[in-house]
Amino acid sequence: MRWQRVLASLALTAVAGLTAASCSLGDGTGAVRSDNLNAEDCWQGEYDLLPDFFAAVPFRETLDIRIQRGSDLVSVSDGLAILVDDVTNIRENLLGQPIPVTLPRGVAPPGFAPGELCGDNCGSGVHVSFYLLKSCHAVNRVLYGISGTVTFTELFSGDPNESDAANKLIEGDFAIMVGNPHDVVADGPDRGTIPNQSELTGRFRFFFERGQPAQPFP
Secondary structure: OHHHHHHHHHHHHHHHHOOOOOEEEEOOEEEEEEEEEEEOOOEEEEEEOOOOEEEEEEEOOEEEEEEEOOOOOHHHOEEEEEEEOOHHHHHHHHOOOEEEOOOOOOOOOOOOOOOOOOHHHHHHOEEEEEEEOOOOOOOOEEEEEEEEEEEEEEOOOOOOOOOOHHHOEEEEEEEEEEEOHHHOOOOOOOOOOOOOOEEEEEEEEEEOOEEOOOOOOO
């Protein structure tokens, strides 16, 4: 179904990006934590990603940011992916300001109109997926940003040939609620709500560094 394909594409964004013409693959600092992570059939309780791998993939006006434990492929890793739809707008108008995180407009389960689940903030331009594909390898659990904010204090210009170090810095923090849109309530007074959400908080700071494309296969 279309909305399920949209969800899958968010989880795989970083994989596709790392096969692009250029990407950053390198060191940085950051954190991704939850005091009570709820991932059905996999995890319940405190969680700390302890990330040590940071990547960013520019494409036109978009930027895919990956904060991950280890440098393996997304499909066998735990990590957080942040998709920025309009780099220029954030750099010119929104640095230092909390930007709402929502599901993409196209995530619309049967019975829901496009945009119904993201409400008034559909056009915010920042979307998040939290993948637990190592910790939850038996069930391939991925959770998605439902609400909350990401605040960028610095953001890479998006130019793979950027020479100014100041324009390569990616820095910010976030406090978001993640959940599984497949669990959305379809009827009754709670229609459109997604139960069993978890709060994630964290930060990130690293420089974009152009490198060779990653090779998922020999």
